[in-house]
Amino acid sequence: MNSPSTLRLFDLAGADEQRRFSPYCWRTRLALAHKGLPVQTVAWRFTDKQAIAATGQGKVPVLVDGERWIHDSWTIAEYLEDTYSDTPSLFGPGCGRALARFLNQWAAETLQPAIARVVVPDIPAILHDKDQAYFRSSREAAFGQSFEALAAQRAQALDNVRRVLAPLRSTLAAQPYLAGAQPNYADHAVFGAFQWARTASPVALLDPADPIAPWVERMLDAYGGLARGVAPAAAAAGS
Amino acid sequence: MNSPSTLRLFDLAGADEQRRFSPYCWRTRLALAHKGLPVQTVAWRFTDKQAIAATGQGKVPVLVDGERWIHDSWTIAEYLEDTYSDTPSLFGPGCGRALARFLNQWAAETLQPAIARVVVPDIPAILHDKDQAYFRSSREAAFGQSFEALAAQRAQALDNVRRVLAPLRSTLAAQPYLAGAQPNYADHAVFGAFQWARTASPVALLDPADPIAPWVERMLDAYGGLARGVAPAAAAAGS
Numbered sequence: 001m002n003s004p005s006t007l008r009l010f011d012l013a014g015a016d017e018q019r020r021f022s023p024y025c026w027r028t029r030l031a032l033a034h035k036g037l038p039v040q041t042v043a044w045r046f047t048d049k050q051a052i053a054a055t056g057q058g059k060v061p062v063l064v065d066g067e068r069w070i071h072d073s074w075t076i077a078e079y080l081e082d083t084y085s086d087t088p089s090l091f092g093p094g095c096g097r098a099l100a101r102f103l104n105q106w107a108a109e110t111l112q113p114a115i116a117r118v119v120v121p122d123i124p125a126i127l128h129d130k131d132q133a134y135f136r137s138s139r140e141a142a143f144g145q146s147f148e149a150l151a152a153q154r155a156q157a158l159d160n161v162r163r164v165l166a167p168l169r170s171t172l173a174a175q176p177y178l179a180g181a182q183p184n185y186a187d188h189a190v191f192g193a194f195q196w197a198r199t200a201s202p203v204a205l206l207d208p209a210d211p212i213a214p215w216v217e218r219m220l221d222a223y224g225g226l227a228r229g230v231a232p233a234a235a236a237a238g239s
Numbered sequence: 240m241n242s243p244s245t246l247r248l249f250d251l252a253g254a255d256e257q258r259r260f261s262p263y264c265w266r267t268r269l270a271l272a273h274k275g276l277p278v279q280t281v282a283w284r285f286t287d288k289q290a291i292a293a294t295g296q297g298k299v300p301v302l303v304d305g306e307r308w309i310h311d312s313w314t315i316a317e318y319l320e321d322t323y324s325d326t327p328s329l330f331g332p333g334c335g336r337a338l339a340r341f342l343n344q345w346a347a348e349t350l351q352p353a354i355a356r357v358v359v360p361d362i363p364a365i366l367h368d369k370d371q372a373y374f375r376s377s378r379e380a381a382f383g384q385s386f387e388a389l390a391a392q393r394a395q396a397l398d399n400v401r402r403v404l405a406p407l408r409s410t411l412a413a414q415p416y417l418a419g420a421q422p423n424y425a426d427h428a429v430f431g432a433f434q435w436a437r438t439a440s441p442v443a444l445l446d447p448a449d450p451i452a453p454w455v456e457r458m459l460d461a462y463g464g465l466a467r468g469v470a471p472a473a474a475a476a477g478s
Contacts, residue, residue: 091334092332092333092334092335093331093332093333094331094332094333094335094419095330095331095335095338095418095419095423095425096331096333096334096335096338097419098414098416098417098418098419099334099335099338099339099342099417099418099425100338101410101413101414102342102406102407102410102417102425103338103341105405105406105407105409105410106345106406108406109405109406109409110349110403110405110406164349166344166348166349167341167344167345167347167348167349168341168344170344170348171340171341171344174340175337175340177337178337178338178341179334179337179338180333180334180336180337184334186334186338186341
């Protein structure tokens with residue numbers, strides 16, 4: 001039997017290749033760490049479509065395991081869980097996987113769109129030059145607004161994020177992690193959104209007294225401080 | 240050993256005492272059915288505060304088990320799970336209870352407030368006379384708007400509900416129940432909101448092609464068709 005190949009992960013990066021800021025890639029990074037699976041990450045920019053053409057689509061995370069190319073963070077999580085079944089479980093037993101799917105979808109379809117209106121205008125400041133035009137034109141088309149118009153509505157957007165966070169807040173006021181006493185993929189999926197905001201924008205999403213804040217700190221410390229390894233985004237000069 | 244006392248549940252009712260319409264009471268009704276625990280329900284109206292004064296608060300569901308009076312739907316669910324541990328589990332093993340708490344909170348803090356703006360103006364049509372003044376004054380104060388003003392914004396409120404439902408929709412497009420192959424308390428907590436809308440308002444929350452609709456039907460059929468036992472709210476005469 002051959003030794004297992006080294007896993008490789010295409011991971012979104014900014015101009016500084018250490019600035020890894022994709023909420024979806026962070027889900028996968030934390031999932032790999034949870035399972036204790038070593039990974040070699042490859043800094044990838046939005047316009048590096050050719051590098052992941054084998055997946056037939058243009059987004060990361062993309063995981064390469066020997067001959068297999070796997071894309072979509074949820075698909076990767078299920079692949080890791082089912083393939084590396086002798087490592088710590090991402091979902092726990094019974095209904096854990098089914099319930100985690102809802103939290104995964106809530107993060108992607110409710111939380112991240114709300115956070116996007118706060119952080120996206122700050123993303124050009126961290127991007128590689130080759131991504132600037134692509135990012136602005138694709139995101140302004142998606143929002144139907146210029147980044148300048150979005151930035152002018154930031155206070156209301158932040159109020160909306162804090163409203164959207166209500167069920168996360170009351171849950172984490174009652175237990176240390178979404179999965180209970182220890183984190184699992186439900187925590188990875190939701191925390192990815194906070195790590196995105198932290199690494200891409202100097203705006204503080206949470207009031208320091210928010211019951212969500214200590215959970216964010218615990219997730220930054222988890223897995224040997226993996227997520228804390230990227231510094232928070234700096235305020236722009238003069239701001 | 241004495242035989243167990245019959246459980247009693249104070250259950251919100253309309254003018255017709257068979258019209259049980261509280262989303263929180265439905266959570267408890269379905270949880271009791273899931274565990275196969277017989278219950279005697281007591282029709283309760285909003286102004287019957289004296290009947291549940293033993294709990295030190297004024298809301299239902301209230302479960303009475305022998306000498307114990309238990310209120311708050313989540314507290315009741317945990318009580319049933321821990322007390323009747325030899326009956327089918329409400330939460331499943333491992334992280335099931337912790338993850339269900341998030342879905343419980345999402346239903347209460349995100350979904351139901353959105354649905355309220357659609358259905359609350361219809362509730363006076365089903366209420367007992369003695370509840371009318373209390374219900375209108377307490378709810379209009381909470382919304383900061385008259386029922387007539389709310390009703391005039393119903394189309395936008397319905398659009399908002401359908402947006403809020405995005406993570407439920409994508410989850411239920413991928414699996415038959417929130418808990419996976421079979422329903423559990425995560426399904427009870429979220430379905431309570433749909434049963435509330437169905438029993439209190441003639442407005443259809445879902446487009447018939449919505450992937451959530453077949454799950455609602457399955458939940459109406461579950462536990463011997465318990466939830467289907469209440470007829471949908473009828474359209475007001477002339478509407």
